[in-house]
Amino acid sequence: MTDDPGSPTGDLLVGEPSAPSGPAGADWAAAVDAVRRLTPDSRVLLICHVNPDGDALGSMLGFGLGLRRLGLRGVQATFPGPPEVPEPFRDLPGLDLLVPAAEAYPDPDLVLCFDAASESRLGDLVDRLAVAAPAVVLDHHASNTGFGDVHLVDAGAAATSVVAEELLTRLDVPLDAEIAECLYVALATDTGSFRFDATTPDVHRMAARLLATGIRPGEISRRIFDTRPFGAVRLYGDVLGRTRLEPAAAGGHGFVWTYATLADLERHEQRPYVLEPLIDSVRCTAEADVSGVLKQIAEDGWAVSLRSKGAVDVSRVAVTLGGGGHRFAAGFTGRGTAQEVVARIRAELDSALTQARERD
Ligand code: AMP
Numbered sequence: 156m157t158d159d160p161g162s163p164t165g166d167l168l169v170g171e172p173s174a175p176s177g178p179a180g181a182d183w184a185a186a187v188d189a190v191r192r193l194t195p196d197s198r199v200l201l202i203c204h205v206n207p208d209g210d211a212l213g214s215m216l217g218f219g220l221g222l223r224r225l226g227l228r229g230v231q232a233t234f235p236g237p238p239e240v241p242e243p244f245r246d247l248p249g250l251d252l253l254v255p256a257a258e259a260y261p262d263p264d265l266v267l268c269f270d271a272a273s274e275s276r277l278g279d280l281v282d283r284l285a286v287a288a289p290a291v292v293l294d295h296h297a298s299n300t301g302f303g304d305v306h307l308v309d310a311g312a313a314a315t316s317v318v319a320e321e322l323l324t325r326l327d328v329p330l331d332a333e334i335a336e337c338l339y340v341a342l343a344t345d346t347g348s349f350r351f352d353a354t355t356p357d358v359h360r361m362a363a364r365l366l367a368t369g370i371r372p373g374e375i376s377r378r379i380f381d382t383r384p385f386g387a388v389r390l391y392g393d394v395l396g397r398t399r400l401e402p403a404a405a406g407g408h409g410f411v412w413t414y415a416t417l418a419d420l421e422r423h424e425q426r427p428y429v430l431e432p433l434i435d436s437v438r439c440t441a442e443a444d445v446s447g448v449l450k451q452i453a454e455d456g457w458a459v460s461l462r463s464k465g466a467v468d469v470s471r472v473a474v475t476l477g478g479g480g481h482r483f484a485a486g487f488t489g490r491g492t493a494q495e496v497v498a499r500i501r502a503e504l505d506s507a508l509t510q511a512r513e514r515d
């Protein structure tokens with residue numbers, strides 16, 4: 156990907172997408188070699204990003220099940236932070252691979268990271284990268300920082316599970332229904348149920364391979380996308396009721412946003428992960444290109460989700476504010492009051508758009 160800020164594609168205004176470049180042949184070979192060198196009792200640690208989503212968990216567990224099919228008995232999967240799997244993912248195959256971060260091998264023989272664009276997304280588990288040789292990174296973020304030793308990073312891939320499936324194929328692990336369900340959840344999550352532009356013919360071909368194992372897409376989708384506790388439905392009512400539309404923001408492209416506090420969660424007795432799909436109810440606003448949801452995680456801390464319909468590259472805003480992501484779906488952690496964090500986003504959208512115009 157072209158990330159030079161001075162190049163045409165470096166502008167915040169989105170131009171032609173640059174040609175996606177997949178992992179190098181040497182990296183594929185190194186990853187295959189690293190797995191082939193393992194013995195049945197080797198300690199293999201799989202790590203995905205903090206607050207794991209469908210792609211993080213699905214690609215990690217699907218690959219972990221594949222390693223098991225190769226006869227590896229010492230496979231662990233983990234993620235930083237509290238060892239709580241969001242309710243929609245509690246029926247995923249391979250959950251028995253999961254261990255709390257505190258119990259993960261301190262000195263694994265091999266580490267593989269899933270769906271993390273930077274080391275900061277791995278929390279305290281980042282120290283495992285230093286002890287294992289090599290650390291293999293499977294990811295699809297254009298903002299990936301290049302951490303780790305073997306880089307299976309494909310910014311053109313719709314999900315990390317696309318990269319995971321390719322590595323399984325290169326390891327001669329056939330798809331079965333359990334592996335397929337994990338990879339399907341990952342693919343369906345990151346393509347917004349096959350609605351986003353990332354939904355290429357290759358994505359549908361991969362979905363066809365996964366469905367051919369006999370998995371049930373209706374059942375899986377209902378569980379992942381269409382099930383929510385009643386308390387969460389009421390919570391969404393409160394939070395959506397305070398949504399603000401700023402038509403003049405983002406250089407006139409419009410910005411719509413809302414926030415959810417810890418008190419909101421407490422009032423409705425809900426866990427934080429129920430807020431993950433909230434951005435989808437905000438980003439549908441016709442009058443705004445850019446949307447944002449601030450989810451309170453501490454007294455003065457907010458996990459921010461940003462989305463764009465195409466006029467603005469929100470990953471540039473997120474990276475400037477300390478986060479990362481994709482052109483049309485990005486995030487960062489903000490400090491201060493909700494109003495202060497929103498003011499920073501607003502200013503970043505405006506200043507970046509002004510710079511883009513001045514260069515033209
Ligand atoms: P989300 O809004 O949480 O669904 O995230 C959208 C995209 O932004 C995902 O690709 C995330 O990996 C990325 N992202 C979200 N939060 C952060 C963060 N704090 N740092 C880096 N990337 C992030």
Ligand code: MN
Nearest residue numbers: 208210211270
């Ligand atoms: Mn993710």
Ligand code: MN
Nearest residue numbers: 210270315345
């Ligand atoms: Mn992903």
